[in-house]
Amino acid sequence: MAAPGAGDNMASVMNEVLSSLKALQHDNAQLASAIDAINGRVNMLAGVKQVHDVASAPRKEEPDAEPKKPEQPAPADQPPSSPSSSDQLDGTPSTATAPARPANTSKIILTSYPGQAGIDPIVMNWGHKDPNQRGPVVVSRHPSTIRRRNAIGAHGGSYSIYHALAVASKNLRLDHRPDFTDTEPAANIGPFPQWSDPKKIVSMDPLGHLSPWLFKEYITEQGIEIRPTIAVTKAHMKLPELEHSVKSGRLKPDGKICINESGELNVTKVAVEPVWYLPGVAERFGIDEGTLRRTLFEETGGSYPELITRGDIKLFLPPIGGLTVYCFGDVAKMSDPNVKLALRVHDECNGSDVFGSDICTCRPYLIFGVEEAVKQAQAGGSGVVIYFRKEGRALGEVTKYLVYNARKRGADRASEYFKRTENIAGVKDMRFQALMPDILHWLGITKIDRMLSMSNMKHDAIVEQGIPIHERIPIPDDMIPEDSRVEIDAKIHAGYFSTGKAMTMEELTKVHGRAWDDLDH
Numbered sequence: 185m186a187a188p189g190a191g192d193n194m195a196s197v198m199n200e201v202l203s204s205l206k207a208l209q210h211d212n213a214q215l216a217s218a219i220d221a222i223n224g225r226v227n228m229l230a231g232v233k234q235v236h237d238v239a240s241a242p243r244k245e246e247p248d249a250e251p252k253k254p255e256q257p258a259p260a261d262q263p264p265s266s267p268s269s270s271d272q273l274d275g276t277p278s279t280a281t282a283p284a285r286p287a288n289t290s291k292i293i294l295t296s297y298p299g300q301a302g303i304d305p306i307v308m309n310w311g312h313k314d315p316n317q318r319g320p321v322v323v324s325r326h327p328s329t330i331r332r333r334n335a336i337g338a339h340g341g342s343y344s345i346y347h348a349l350a351v352a353s354k355n356l357r358l359d360h361r362p363d364f365t366d367t368e369p370a371a372n373i374g375p376f377p378q379w380s381d382p383k384k385i386v387s388m389d390p391l392g393h394l395s396p397w398l399f400k401e402y403i404t405e406q407g408i409e410i411r412p413t414i415a416v417t418k419a420h421m422k423l424p425e426l427e428h429s430v431k432s433g434r435l436k437p438d439g440k441i442c443i444n445e446s447g448e449l450n451v452t453k454v455a456v457e458p459v460w461y462l463p464g465v466a467e468r469f470g471i472d473e474g475t476l477r478r479t480l481f482e483e484t485g486g487s488y489p490e491l492i493t494r495g496d497i498k499l500f501l502p503p504i505g506g507l508t509v510y511c512f513g514d515v516a517k518m519s520d521p522n523v524k525l526a527l528r529v530h531d532e533c534n535g536s537d538v539f540g541s542d543i544c545t546c547r548p549y550l551i552f553g554v555e556e557a558v559k560q561a562q563a564g565g566s567g568v569v570i571y572f573r574k575e576g577r578a579l580g581e582v583t584k585y586l587v588y589n590a591r592k593r594g595a596d597r598a599s600e601y602f603k604r605t606e607n608i609a610g611v612k613d614m615r616f617q618a619l620m621p622d623i624l625h626w627l628g629i630t631k632i633d634r635m636l637s638m639s640n641m642k643h644d645a646i647v648e649q650g651i652p653i654h655e656r657i658p659i660p661d662d663m664i665p666e667d668s669r670v671e672i673d674a675k676i677h678a679g680y681f682s683t684g685k686a687m688t689m690e691e692l693t694k695v696h697g698r699a700w701d702d703l704d705h
């Protein structure tokens with residue numbers, strides 16, 4: 185058992201103070217907030233003690249381990265201390281002469297509090313029209329930036345973990361500063377009125393493609409780390425199916441959008457990483473901000489304690505995948521209400537999209553979406569495909585394959601398609617399209633003429649955001665792969681749009697997929 189440390193004594197003293205204050209509490213609001221503050225402090229000290237216990241527990245020596253260099257102790261070997269009011273948040277004592285140390289050898293800062301010494305978040309008025317009044321998204325824990333953060337989490341979505349590995353393995357220096365020369369957006373998008381509506385865009389930073397340039401002074405004069413969360417580029421793309429479309433005469437090269445006989449396309453691409461405005465995200469899901477914060481904290485293994493302790497910080501950069509926009513034709517036409525827009529919103533299905541699995545309609549619908557988008561752009565309108573990283577209905581590939589096994593070991597009936605997923609995951613879908621329309625607002629889209637999707641969830645989320653959909657276009661029957669009839673019929677039965685007549689449950693039980701045995705022949 186670890187010897188009681190400073191954290192123990194402080195915590196017990198504070199607990200005594202807390203009990204006395206509680207006895208006096210009654211209706212005094214000021215006292216209640218003082219109690220809250222002390223409560224937070226006690227919880228933090230308890231957390232510090234746990235880390236201390238772990239850090240000071242005797243460890244078995246590994247015979248092959250290299251002796252540690254005394255001048256560079258690993259973080260876990262240092263007794264972490266709580267940030268006292270005289271400590272700066274970059275982990276250095278608040279003496280003016282104290283040398284700055286790199287963050288990975290300084291004290292561990294488990295969390296921070298709004299009133300703590302040194303805390304001075306950069307202004308963030310989400311949805312403000314003037315970028316200077318809105319402020320940059322600042323999330324880095326670099327010593328020069330940690331006190332000024334106005335966002336929780338880390339840049340890069342799920343790739344923040346690879347970033348950590350690069351730093352831990354000393355492949356990436358903590359003091360590396362990105363050189364953004366010539367990385368500006370390759371096309372102009374916006375600004376649109378939607379960018380300054382705090383309710384319309386809540387899951388991405390509308391200024392994310394411009395941040396290093398809009399907020400340059402913060403970087404050059406104050407050494408604050410500011411990174412883009414959106415990048416806009418241009419490219420060519422080549423899909424074998426589109427070469428076939430040209431050969432069969434369905435698609436005609438025009439030298440601009442469809443460049444040549446091999447069906448090569450000109451495209452403008454936008455990559456977006458998530459930035460969540462927590463009050464807005466909570467509102468979309470019809471829950472309160474506190475519930476959202478607490479659940480995010482718990483379900484990420486307690487990874488982001490500031491979700492709990494920093495109610496003043498409203499932004500969170502979650503460790504999840506983002507999205508990519510593929511725009512065909514003139515980007516200015518996406519927001520032009522006078523021309524037609526064809527749109528496919530697609531969620532990732534790696535097995536089909538990339539590797540051609542025939543158990544679902546994903547790649548064929550994606551290709552159909554690209555082809556229709558290109559045709560709309562060629563006809564003087566605009567064509568857009570948006571690709572979200574939400575593999576397996578955001579349940580992931582492992583769950584998806586478990587469902588495939590259960591389906592193929594059973595009768596693989598359309599009538600049981602969603603039940604199989606629910607049995608394993610507890611839900612049939614975790615994509616929750618509520619945040620999806622943000623990107624449409626960001627692109628300045630105010631209506632959709634041709635929606636290349638049958639999903640009622642996508643449809644309803646878009647319409648709820650005030651963007652009307654004029655026409656819904658199902659995947660053509662001749663593009664549905666052999667083994668994916670089960671999926672498409674189950675979806676239609678569950679409420680997906682279809683131009684055909686609704687199937688009865690009895691008809692649905694007759695739709696079978698291929699059994700594994702059939703594959704062996």
Ligand SMILES: Nc1nc2c(ncn2[C@@H]2O[C@H](COP(=O)(O)OP(=O)(O)OP(=O)(O)O)[C@@H](O)[C@H]2O)c(=O)[nH]1
Binds near residue numbers: 531532545579583642
């Ligand atoms: N869990 C699970 N996910 C699947 C299965 N088949 C496909 N998916 C996932 O379902 C999602 C399909 O997304 P989309 O292609 O956008 O299609 P949709 O939203 O169902 O509807 P449409 O827009 O009409 O195509 C992707 O995330 C796929 O990875 C399956 O059997 N199990």
Ligand SMILES: [Zn+2]
Binds near residue numbers: 536537544545
């Ligand atoms: Zn699929």
